[in-house]
Amino acid sequence: MEHVDVAVIGGGQSGLAAAHSLLREGLRPVILEASGQAAGSWPHYYDSLTLFSPARYSPLPGLAFGGDLDRYPHRDEVVAYLLRYAEHLDADIRTGHRVTSVRQAKEGFELDLAGGQKLGAGAVVTATGGFGRPNRPALPGLETFTGTLLHTAQYRTPVPFAGRRVVVVGAGNSAVQIAVELARAARVSLASRAPVRLFPQQPLGRDLHFWLTVTGLDSAPLGRFQRRLSTMAVIDDGHYRAALAAGRPDRRPMFTRVDGPVVTWADGAAEEVDAIILATGYRPDLGYLAPLPGALDRAGRPRHRDGTSLAHPRLAHVGLEWQRSLSSASLRGAGRDAARAARRIARQLRAR
Incomplete structure (x- = not known):
């Protein structure tokens, strides 16, 4: 069986950042x-x-985005950037290799792959699965809905919803962005338990991330107060505020029930809707760690402190939401958390 220094599970932004930091540690x-x-x-x-x-605030360590540094890159730009980063990274990247389980072994860990292969590793970094399971809340009667029911993980474009009656559930960035986009082509309501909290994208004439960087809040260990302030805040350049004020979409308290195609609102009004889109976030999906005693809690979330497993010192995580700071699950934060994980793993392997 092949044995490697460190197996990094996942080749997205967190996995690439982890590999970069591990290489700098000589692994x-x-x-x-x-x-x-x-x-x-x-x-x-x-x-x-x-x-x-x-x-300018979004690259992984070692490679700038290029171009206008004040632009906000769209999805396809990020994909192209990650592929370019992988090409520049002097690491062994094996695509088409799905890890199905991780177990303890005498020399660290043993990984099972979907094709039946096995791989030994002195240490493991998980960099995938932190957002692997769409969260579908148990809303009253939702299971009876006869229209189109999607999670944002399945949403791509407003084209299929043109002219239809749509309800978007949620109050975060994705919920507002999708609802405003849909409202140009459909009749849309944004349903949430709490009002939408908008935060200006450029307070005092500078981008929010300038202020987060110069104050150190972006990378500071996430205290309870800071996490509460950041949760569900929608970053807005004024476009979303204007759209909500114009009722495109209109924002309503969460509906109280669904019966077939009919949604009943908090004020008792009922109407038929064509589609419900759940912008309700994600939950971790790290079932491949289940064979490792103590790696996950009862809800399937990784047990860790600042990304290091509480049960296995040579098991680390990168890219988890709220892992250590406000930016842990983002492009701009992956490099910082990856560097911490790589240093700790290097110390563990040298001690061995």
């Missing part, structure tokens, strides 16, 4: 990517998605 990582290219989930996001941070 030889192997990236195991299930898909056919090292671009992570980006190719599967909706067509109009753009970064909320400008290009």
